[in-house]
Amino acid sequence: MIARHKFEFVDLSDLFALANAYEKPDSPDYSTYVIGVLVDFEHVWKIKTMYGLKDICKFRITDGRDSHKVTVWGNLVVTTDARVREVKAGFKDGEEEPIIVIASSTKLKIWKSSVQISTLPGSKIYINLDHDFVFAMRQRLREEGYVPSDKTTSSPTTTDVKEVVYVIETVTLKELSEKTSTDFLKMSFMCKVKVKFVEESDNWWYGSCNKRDCYEEVIKFEGKFKIVVLAEDDTEAFNFVLYDRVVKRLLGKTVTNLMAEDPASYPPPLKQIAGREITVKVELTDDNILVSSTVYYVVDAYECSVSTSPVLEDIDTGTSVSNYTNVTFIEEMITSGLGSMSAVRVQGCVVGYGNSENLKIWGFGCRGFAKH
Incomplete structure (x- = not known):
């Protein structure tokens, strides 16, 4: 039987060196697959960008040793948020298990000495996928005594629109x-x-x-x-x-x-x-x-x-399109350099x-x- 999903993951501990080696950080030559535990999930909220208001959700991905921030853009925001809510709702009191997330075809960027992971038009987010990699990670976490963070999900601020924190400076x-x-x-x-x-x-x-x-x-x-x-x-x-x-x-x-x-x-x-x-x-x-x-x-x-004004530092990945599966790099001019790869x-x-x-x-x- 041909496997439905095939992944080649990069260890979370290797992401900084990989991102730091890019000759063109805004349009890297590689997209990256990562797997880990989803923690500190922030449900959907809006930010102001130079292209208008955009929906995003954020979380951290960890393997119990290293962790990095992930920003989800576009149509993936709603589906990711809904899937996390569904999984959380299925937990029984006191029996919460780690939520294993796979993020495919992502873009890496270093910001203030830390790795930022962002989705692209060709990215996919898998939550608790029925896959051998997920099973193996869950087994390792149990053997190492991993305990989920107390703060696994959170809501955005009460304001409808969150102001962009990092603004690119305009200079002469x-x-x-x-x-x-x-x-x-x-x-x-x-x-x-x-x-x-x-x-x-x-x-x-x-x-x-x-x-x-x-x-x-x-x-x-x-x-x-x-x-x-x-x-x-x-x-x-x-x-x-x-x-x-x-x-x-x-x-x-x-x-x-x-x-x-x-x-x-x-x-x-x-x-x-x-x-x-x-x-x-x-x-x-x-x-x-x-x-x-x-x-x-x-x-x-x-x-x-x-x-x-304002300009988000990783705005390249924030393109909102109606159908991600039909986007090509040549047709879409405001996505990152990787386009829909x-x-x-x-x-x-x-x-x-x-x-x-x-x-x-x-x-x-x-x-x-x-x-x-």
């Missing part, structure tokens, strides 16, 4: 360049800029696949944007690298769209980004901190006409398009199937 470009302390490493900042110039390079796109093993045959190949622009405000002017997600948001088009329009020349829509006033979300890298580089990597961008630990691979220097910039490549 001069102030951004002055943030060279290691305390700012991997922190995000918002800057309002005007794009003055778009570098017209042959390497305005690169090819990627979603194969986990680079020796596998490539079935699906996808082009993604990477362009460099010069942008300024009243204080400074710096170069910014715009990744695929950012460019798609600004243009409303994909690489495939532009290649179909005119494959022989540099796409006019990219040139038209010059002159636009946008708000960029920048995450400071090792180069920005250690060698004071003023080339900044943009992880998100918005037209200046869009309100950016639901495979375990999916790795994106840069293949041999562009020159060798371009591949060095991205820092990884595929082996065995791409001809340069």
Whole structure:
């Protein structure tokens, strides 16, 4: 019999090292599966985001040794809340057992030296699933004498809307360049800029696949944007690298769209980004901190006409869509960089398009199937 569910879990003790190793924390190359005991559950409440009010619920996941915060977004909020209530209602007085939760295809991010786990459009939450992994964990917990926390569920505050606690600071470009302390490493900042110039390079796109093993045959190949622009405000002017997600948001088009329009020349829509006033979300890298580089990597961008207050630090994962099973990364432009990928630990691979220097910039490549 073919198993209905197949999981490849990452130990909770390994999550910090995994998240800390991401080259692009806002759009990591892997989604992650975790299993543990659900504790400190907070029922549904609303937060204000730049996309409007969003429902979320939160809990901590623990294996009896390590624990991490989990935020559930979108349609999963209601179903997760209902399932937890159902399980709790079935407990007899004094006979409460640990609630085992599996969170699939999640996004990891480090915030203030702790791991934050967030759901994506392709994520699923399983509560007390009838599965060997759940049975094995429950057995281990019994053998180790695990006792459920006194605070296993809680209600949100009495207010209908909870204000966002962590707001990304908006700074000038001069102030951004002055943030060279290691305390700012991997922190995000918002800057309002005007794009003055778009570098017209042959390497305005690169090819990627979603194969986990680079020796596998490539079935699906996808082009993604990477362009460099010069942008300024009243204080400074710096170069910014715009990744695929950012460019798609600004243009409303994909690489495939532009290649179909005119494959022989540099796409006019990219040139038209010059002159636009946008708000960029920048995450400071090792180069920005250690060698004071003023080339900044943009992880998100918005037209200046869009309100950016308040902005939740992990808002990328807060997209609300009507049917998660039909969402694709190309179609949905306000999800995280992983889009709707639901495979375990999916790795994106840069293949041999562009020159060798371009591949060095991205820092990884595929082996065995791409001809340069």
